[in-house]
Amino acid sequence: MSLDDLQRRFARAMHDPEEASRLFGEHARGASAYANNALFNRADALAEAYPIVRQLVGDEFFGGMARAHAKLTPSHSGDLNRYGAAFADFIAQFPPAQELPYLADCARLDWLCHLAYYAEDENNFSFEALAAVPPEQQAGLCLQLARAVGLLRSRWPVASLWRAHQPLEHDAANAFPSPDQGGELALAWRDGRNRVQVRRLLPAEFAFLDACRLGLPLAEALERALDEDLEFDFGVSLQRWVNDQVIVDFNLDAPR
Incomplete structure (x- = not known):
């Protein structure tokens, strides 16, 4: 040997x-x-x-x-x-x-939640700094997701299955979701109280956040979201994602 x-x-x-x-x-x-x-x-x-x-x-x-x-x-x-x-x-x-067959995607969501729990803390988003960006530069902004954010596209209802297995989520009067009821787009993140959360996203929401994850500028992220839903409300969505610490920063350059 x-x-x-x-x-x-x-x-x-x-x-x-x-x-x-x-x-x-x-x-x-x-x-x-x-x-x-x-x-x-x-x-x-x-x-x-x-x-x-x-x-x-x-x-x-x-x-x-x-x-x-x-x-x-x-x-x-x-x-x-x-x-x-x-x-x-x-x-x-x-x-x-x-x-x-749904188990592997449930595992992928579990791992995103695990990463979210141990991810580094982030600074709070500054709307004052955003307002100071000249209007002609705003389309080129790159919104940054928190390190604790994970996105998953699945042909199974993984977000619903995850939420149904949380101690405070399941109502005994209601059955657990059927694994074959259809696919879901899932967002996993850690909120301001250091709790890992999972939410099912609409296609436009997923398209926008996925574009941010890829470091695409705001104009292109919005275009992708509007391709999914012409009624996508960027202002309302941005406020919610900032409050939830999903979006934590922005820049005018390449993503970090």
Whole structure:
């Protein structure tokens, strides 16, 4: 075995108890224990990052799926809060989850919420600074979304499913939304009280915010929104998104 091969196998053994047993043989007890602990720590991190997926499938199914992913995917950071970015793609290919085709997109929304919770704080939007921009320059403004903002286009009702699984949202007299009731456009963000929120967007709203995410100027963002709905009210929408800390700044240059 070459040194390069040995180093690769040793790295895998630190994350995979079975590989530790194969590599170290009768001396594998300590390495296997370490690898097993690391495996379960990654699976536990997934359980924290994907609460809606866990509720949808139950603890036992989720635990098996999380351990299967953790076995294949080591952590590349000392901060386990950063672990799990590829879990939705894994779910989409995980054979036991194929009967739940909406699950991968629910995971994508869970991950956006997880990122929103840990995103950096932002400064408050200044309407005074906006009013000071000369009218001839306003069309070139680039409105900046907060780092805590995530957007998701799904063929499933992911925003409704997410909200239905919040403790204060579900009315016992009403059934949970059916996964096949149609697609939704979802916005995830962290509000001024440090609470992660999810809202279903109208097509014009999604088009506008997505254009802002891409760093497009205001004129083009408005054009995209109006292509979806000629009655899109920019003033009302901007006020709401600023109050919710979805839009936090602007500039006249390329996005940050």
